[in-house]
Amino acid sequence: MTEVRLENVSVRFGESKATQITALENLDLVIPEQQFAVIVGPSGCGKSSCLDLVAGLNRATEGKTLFGDTLIEKPGPERGMVPQNYSLFPWLTVQKNVEFGLALNNTSKAEREERAANYVEAVGLTKFRDSYPSQLSGGMKQRVAIARALAVDPEVLLMDEPFGALDSQTRSVMQELLLKIWQKERKTVLFITHDIDEALFLGDVVYVMSARPGRIIDTIPVNIKRPRDYTVTTSAGFVKLKRRIMSSLHDEVDKALAIS
Amino acid sequence: MSTMSFLDRYLTPKLAIPRKTEFGAGILVSGTILACWAIATYTGFVTRDFLPAPSDVWNSFVEKVSNGSLQKHIGVSLTEIYLGFFLSSVIAIPIGIFMGGFKIVQAALEPVVNFMRYLPVTSLIPLLILWIGIGLEEKVAVIFLGTFFQQIVMVSDVARGVHADLFNVSYTLGATRGQIVSRVLVPATLSGVLDTLRVTMGWAWTFLVVAELVAASSGLGYMILQSMRGLDPAGIFVGIFVIGFLGLITDMAFKWIKRLVLPWEYVGK
Ligand SMILES: Nc1ncnc2c1ncn2[C@@H]1O[C@H](COP(=O)(O)OP(=O)(O)O)[C@@H](O)[C@H]1O
Numbered sequence A: 001m002t003e004v005r006l007e008n009v010s011v012r013f014g015e016s017k018a019t020q021i022t023a024l025e026n027l028d029l030v031i032p033e034q035q036f037a038v039i040v041g042p043s044g045c046g047k048s049s050c051l052d053l054v055a056g057l058n059r060a061t062e063g064k065t066l067f068g069d070t071l072i073e074k075p076g077p078e079r080g081m082v083p084q085n086y087s088l089f090p091w092l093t094v095q096k097n098v099e100f101g102l103a104l105n106n107t108s109k110a111e112r113e114e115r116a117a118n119y120v121e122a123v124g125l126t127k128f129r130d131s132y133p134s135q136l137s138g139g140m141k142q143r144v145a146i147a148r149a150l151a152v153d154p155e156v157l158l159m160d161e162p163f164g165a166l167d168s169q170t171r172s173v174m175q176e177l178l179l180k181i182w183q184k185e186r187k188t189v190l191f192i193t194h195d196i197d198e199a200l201f202l203g204d205v206v207y208v209m210s211a212r213p214g215r216i217i218d219t220i221p222v223n224i225k226r227p228r229d230y231t232v233t234t235s236a237g238f239v240k241l242k243r244r245i246m247s248s249l250h251d252e253v254d255k256a257l258a259i260s
Numbered sequence B: 001m002s003t004m005s006f007l008d009r010y011l012t013p014k015l016a017i018p019r020k021t022e023f024g025a026g027i028l029v030s031g032t033i034l035a036c037w038a039i040a041t042y043t044g045f046v047t048r049d050f051l052p053a054p055s056d057v058w059n060s061f062v063e064k065v066s067n068g069s070l071q072k073h074i075g076v077s078l079t080e081i082y083l084g085f086f087l088s089s090v091i092a093i094p095i096g097i098f099m100g101g102f103k104i105v106q107a108a109l110e111p112v113v114n115f116m117r118y119l120p121v122t123s124l125i126p127l128l129i130l131w132i133g134i135g136l137e138e139k140v141a142v143i144f145l146g147t148f149f150q151q152i153v154m155v156s157d158v159a160r161g162v163h164a165d166l167f168n169v170s171y172t173l174g175a176t177r178g179q180i181v182s183r184v185l186v187p188a189t190l191s192g193v194l195d196t197l198r199v200t201m202g203w204a205w206t207f208l209v210v211a212e213l214v215a216a217s218s219g220l221g222y223m224i225l226q227s228m229r230g231l232d233p234a235g236i237f238v239g240i241f242v243i244g245f246l247g248l249i250t251d252m253a254f255k256w257i258k259r260l261v262l263p264w265e266y267v268g269k
């Protein structure tokens, strides 16, 4: 079983003790294979730091980050990432952006083009395959970023508030699209958001994070059957879970504001 | 047409204006300058020994072309400038990219580069003449020294400006460090590098003319100096205009190259 496992990790930024910022403290988290895991928490609580640990983009000051049995020390194609700000390559067309990862490992041109074209189609951008990122809207850019990450067939997909910059209509369309793709691909997903509705709509399990220094303060299995569409967001079960998350987050936001 | 007043239409910052008006405004200003020049000289308001009339400059131009001297001087100057500029760019661009991309390269080179950057290259001309004479090599050296360190600094700024997120996402797609440099850092700097080349090319012209004015046996700067010695202001003007036009053509070439190699910056525009 290749699960993602954070064991008692702490992350501190800054060299001197006086100015040090503790982003995460003694955090434990296990994400089983194929789970759609969502971390929700107030802004600045250390969500990105947590995701970066799994991505291998930063190192824990204390504790261990594991993928299966191997220690995560650097980024790798088995852990794909969809950043909040899209980070597309402006000099490449949509199709070439999606091919980027495949071109790195010398996948043959024919296979590369076919795989990329499939994912471009899966995110509904076939008509825009020869467009450059500057010609796309925010939602379209984020779809390219998702297709680009999926094209290299990662085992885990890491998403850092990917829809945070989108307007709410576009965001709900993107959420449904993501679920549709995930239903087919069944990858482990670690999804980060500060939006409770988004967390509950998408997740198998929602992990609620405390204000800084971040820890997991609540683990909520979301027993809402799939496939889900937007109508579930008004169901009684959904609202009950939402109230539970809101009440624990409410205190945390209070704390966060008092800190800063 | 809309009912916008003249003030609203043309004196609102950044508001787009019709293309015809844009073109017309350029013609109007250049035309006015030309007309003032013609009136001042043909009416005798200023003597033509002081300021030659447009026709004097034209005649001098025709004469220099028909005896072949202008082509020779242009050839010499272009060879010097392109050689110096090419050598400088070919070395400065990779150094600049590595300096902007790698902190260690920056730390190692920054003191030297910044010291050299603030030395006015014109102050090195006497030394260069002593060392390598007044021929092609010296002009190339002046242009090289004048542009090289500026290019390094400007290119390294461009490379430093590439967002780390682009590297991070590439790592998660499986990129090695080498691939990060070749497939992310270099293409991401392309646009800024071309801008740097365009700006430094303008400076290179200045350095060239200064070097040719100080000591040379041919070239446009030399031609201008000879005209001065012969009390021939029309000849000086021919030199100035030719330099201006060559600069204009080079600038247009850069814009054209940019459109060609950076299609993504021009889509939908
Ligand atoms: N590279 C860094 N250097 C210093 N402090 C950082 C760095 N990255 C994050 N932090 C700090 O760590 C805390 C958690 O940040 P982050 O993980 O980005 O939170 P979130 O994603 O939940 O908003 C914040 O207070 C932030 O200022």
Ligand SMILES: [Mg+2]
Pocket (backbone or CB within 6 Å): A047, A048, A049, A160
């Ligand atoms: Mg964040």
